[in-house]
Amino acid sequence: xxxxxxxxxxxxxxxxxxxxxxxxGVFSTNGTxxxxxxxxxxxxxxxxxxxxxxxxxxxxLLQYAxxxxxxxxxxxxWSAFRERLTDLLAEGAADRAKVEPLLVPLADATMHMPLEVxxxxxxxxxxxxxxxxxxxxRGPENALPPNWLHIPIxxxxxxxxVVVSGTDIRRPLGQTKPKDAEMPSFGPCKRLDIELExxxxxxxxxxxxxxxxxxxxxxxxxxYVLLNDWSARDLQAxxxxxxxxxxxxxxxxxxxxxxxxxEALAPFAVDTPPREKPLLPYLQADFPGNYDVALxxxxxxxxxxxxxxxxLYYSAxxxxxxxxxxxxxxxxGDLLGSGTISGPEPSNYGSLLEMTWGGENPLDVGxxxxxxxxxxxxxxxRGHAQGDGYRVGFGACTGTILxxxxxx
Amino acid sequence: xxxxxxxxxxxxxxxxxxxxxxxxGVFSTNGTxxxxxxxxxxxxxxxxxxxxxxxxxxxxLLQYAxxxxxxxxxxxxWSAFRERLTDLLAEGAADRAKVEPLLVPLADATMHMPLEVxxxxxxxxxxxxxxxxxxxxRGPENALPPNWLHIPIxxxxxxxxVVVSGTDIRRPLGQTKPKDAEMPSFGPCKRLDIELExxxxxxxxxxxxxxxxxxxxxxxxxxYVLLNDWSARDLQAxxxxxxxxxxxxxxxxxxxxxxxxxEALAPFAVDTPPREKPLLPYLQADFPGNYDVALxxxxxxxxxxxxxxxxLYYSAxxxxxxxxxxxxxxxxGDLLGSGTISGPEPSNYGSLLEMTWGGENPLDVGxxxxxxxxxxxxxxxRGHAQGDGYRVGFGACTGTILxxxxxx
Numbered sequence: 001x002x003x004x005x006x007x008x009x010x011x012x013x014x015x016x017x018x019x020x021x022x023x024x025g026v027f028s029t030n031g032t033x034x035x036x037x038x039x040x041x042x043x044x045x046x047x048x049x050x051x052x053x054x055x056x057x058x059x060x061l062l063q064y065a066x067x068x069x070x071x072x073x074x075x076x077x078w079s080a081f082r083e084r085l086t087d088l089l090a091e092g093a094a095d096r097a098k099v100e101p102l103l104v105p106l107a108d109a110t111m112h113m114p115l116e117v118x119x120x121x122x123x124x125x126x127x128x129x130x131x132x133x134x135x136x137x138r139g140p141e142n143a144l145p146p147n148w149l150h151i152p153i154x155x156x157x158x159x160x161x162v163v164v165s166g167t168d169i170r171r172p173l174g175q176t177k178p179k180d181a182e183m184p185s186f187g188p189c190k191r192l193d194i195e196l197e198x199x200x201x202x203x204x205x206x207x208x209x210x211x212x213x214x215x216x217x218x219x220x221x222x223x224y225v226l227l228n229d230w231s232a233r234d235l236q237a238x239x240x241x242x243x244x245x246x247x248x249x250x251x252x253x254x255x256x257x258x259x260x261x262x263e264a265l266a267p268f269a270v271d272t273p274p275r276e277k278p279l280l281p282y283l284q285a286d287f288p289g290n291y292d293v294a295l296x297x298x299x300x301x302x303x304x305x306x307x308x309x310x311x312l313y314y315s316a317x318x319x320x321x322x323x324x325x326x327x328x329x330x331x332x333g334d335l336l337g338s339g340t341i342s343g344p345e346p347s348n349y350g351s352l353l354e355m356t357w358g359g360e361n362p363l364d365v366g367x368x369x370x371x372x373x374x375x376x377x378x379x380x381x382r383g384h385a386q387g388d389g390y391r392v393g394f395g396a397c398t399g400t401i402l403x404x405x406x407x408x
Numbered sequence: 409x410x411x412x413x414x415x416x417x418x419x420x421x422x423x424x425x426x427x428x429x430x431x432x433g434v435f436s437t438n439g440t441x442x443x444x445x446x447x448x449x450x451x452x453x454x455x456x457x458x459x460x461x462x463x464x465x466x467x468x469l470l471q472y473a474x475x476x477x478x479x480x481x482x483x484x485x486w487s488a489f490r491e492r493l494t495d496l497l498a499e500g501a502a503d504r505a506k507v508e509p510l511l512v513p514l515a516d517a518t519m520h521m522p523l524e525v526x527x528x529x530x531x532x533x534x535x536x537x538x539x540x541x542x543x544x545x546r547g548p549e550n551a552l553p554p555n556w557l558h559i560p561i562x563x564x565x566x567x568x569x570v571v572v573s574g575t576d577i578r579r580p581l582g583q584t585k586p587k588d589a590e591m592p593s594f595g596p597c598k599r600l601d602i603e604l605e606x607x608x609x610x611x612x613x614x615x616x617x618x619x620x621x622x623x624x625x626x627x628x629x630x631x632y633v634l635l636n637d638w639s640a641r642d643l644q645a646x647x648x649x650x651x652x653x654x655x656x657x658x659x660x661x662x663x664x665x666x667x668x669x670x671e672a673l674a675p676f677a678v679d680t681p682p683r684e685k686p687l688l689p690y691l692q693a694d695f696p697g698n699y700d701v702a703l704x705x706x707x708x709x710x711x712x713x714x715x716x717x718x719x720l721y722y723s724a725x726x727x728x729x730x731x732x733x734x735x736x737x738x739x740x741g742d743l744l745g746s747g748t749i750s751g752p753e754p755s756n757y758g759s760l761l762e763m764t765w766g767g768e769n770p771l772d773v774g775x776x777x778x779x780x781x782x783x784x785x786x787x788x789x790r791g792h793a794q795g796d797g798y799r800v801g802f803g804a805c806t807g808t809i810l811x812x813x814x815x816x
Contacts, residue, residue, distance in 0.1 A: 118568070119527070119566065119567055119568060124651060134650075137650075145649050145650055146585075147583075147585075147592075147646055147647060147649070150583065150585075150591075150592050151583055151592075151646075151647055153647070153650075153651055153654075154651065154654055155563065155564070155651040155652050155654055156563070156564035156565055156566055156654070156658075157564055158527065158564055158736055159527055160526070160527060160616070160736065160737040160738070160739050160742075161616050161735075161736055161737050163616070169617075170616075170617035170735050172734035172735050173619055173690075173733055173734060173735065174733060174734050175555075175558065175559055175688065175733075177554075177555075177558075183558075183685075183686075184555075184558050184559075184688065185688070186688045186689070186690050186733075208568070208569050208571070208578075208659075208660070209577075209578035209659075209810075209813055210813060210816075211581055211813060211815055211816065212816065213816055216816070232734065235734065238555055238559075239555060239559055239561070240650070240651075240652075241553050241555070242542075242545075242553055242561075242648070242652070243532060243561055243562065243563040243648075243652040243653065244563050244648075244650070244651040244652020244653075245651065245652075246561075246562055246563055246564070247730070247731075247733060247734035247736065248734070250564075250731075250734050250736035251616075251617075251734040251735040251736055252616070252735070277591075280583065280592065280593070280594045281594070282581075282594050282815055322655070323655070323658075325581055325582060325583075325594075325655060326580035326581060326582050326640065326643065326655035326656070326658050326659040327569075327578050327580050327581065327659040327660070327813065328566055328568065328569055328655065328658035328659055329568040329569050330568070331568050334568075402617075405617055405618060405619060405735065407619055407690055408618075408619065408620065408621055408624070
């Protein structure tokens, strides 16, 4: 049920940022230094300012223009802060007069990276996507790799190019070799794609040499963002054997400006889909670790796909438990991409590769046709959980493609 | 030719740390806080102390117990500092009396990570290794992947578990599935291996969306370390298709305690081996980017392999230029593993997988036999370049395997 706020716009049943949400971002206005902020209705609460004013008990955790210090403080600190925010912003709040001067119109805010990404890992936990891509690359008989139903397959990605929504993305250069060509060539990517994903953010670290259970993994997760794993399909096809995707994914990954906390998503928890093969005990979970979050993709303002986070075969807790299973140390600020979230029909696919079936079936995009992304195209991911009379949203995750650079 | 120092032990023609070397590490003694130090003969020069005493012009770059601040200061600062160190330690140095109190016996020093690893990437630039592994996995006809002679193939690794030499390594847990098993199982790795590599360290960053030439890449490289890319072969075989190695490599990577600078290695520069196919222009280099560095592996004190860095088909500058080619931003502290450096004969192979040919030919190790690593085994990498009357060494890169943890 909607928790009512004294900020009217937060009570809009179709708004993304009611009191039930309270997502965390980093913002600036008019060129001021970036600060930690919380979205509420059509406003941003300057929580760095609230901390300075003694309105929170967060002991300087919010003064670094990144949420990592609070993330490192652990789940009890996360809950206490969220409770305090709720008190400050709920209808009838005692401190309303002190909070009002700390509100900034969301429309005036420039958003920055909400966290310092320690390391970025990308999983492959959407079964329909793995099946679709496998069918295109290896035929329907061998579509799903033999390990897929047993392991949340993932690979390490590149953290240096994770950027906040709104950052323009340069079309990558790279090596490609069409099947009939004698030699590869180097130039702008010709099959530039998106991948619609959710990113889970690790708050609490784990130690090297210490595997973790799925229950502990769940406790370690601070929150979630929308994530677009931009992908250069022609580079990927030529480079990925035998060590996996590298430059095809390294040039950019966009995330939503707002981290929706695990607590805000808790009312929308759902089980992962039924197991087709039993999981090994270290991956089993006795809690619903997935979430019912409606997702969509827009190209140049035209919706081209809708799907739902609940399609993921492995939850973030399962991905994280697997990530640490070898003894790999996990860090505050680790970002785990879910893998592309595709639903059952072409209108539910999470990448252009799938929507156009490898470029064979062009899409209609507002009267124009597209197979892959052209220069100046803008791609936008959106997501929200639907509550009873309210929504919990992430804000748009958007990016515009600029022409490839000249090689120096 | 040997540059003579007033520290006698630095003039030993078989020592690793003459004045020609001056490698950078982080050390502590008797539980004091870690500090930046430089190895010279059988001593460590406390350069944090030298900076405090006004003996260097490094403006507080050396006060952080990591070399990243100097690395970020760029090649001119690197050269100026190295020149100043040479002045302070050369025979007849004017400041000898001020330097003497800053020398600590190397034998008393505990070594720490010399850098903060921003991100870790592992390449696959040794042709003999790629050929050997490919032969075992795919047969001699398809040994070398079709892209291998065109691309310095690499994948993103895990930075959180890069540790300094001397750190004990817990045997990893993980999923494996023997070919004849119906279902996978979870437990301690049974085919634990090393990979003998050299790690290149990026000093100067590059920007997102800005590819770089090999010449610029070369200028960005601060120095080199020995690197042991510990590998769980049974985990790897089951997990690596289609997205590459993940938990099989994520549990640990060991590096030597000393960073040997690019300047110290310059006299040993050699060309990469002849091209078997012409490289695309963005990967071509008109300078010798490889180095003549003798390498060896010891197990429990018994030498089991010798090889040389010059076997690498792609130089670190070529790896780095490729890494940034898509527009991937490179950072101060990025660590690029070369890939396993194997020579032509079994006695020159850089992994147990190759030396024992997949476990078929056990090794004699001081009267015991080994296929893969057993608990309590100690593996040590060594490396040095041989000059005229002097050596430039890295110090040992060593690690002992502890039994696997219990799953919690």
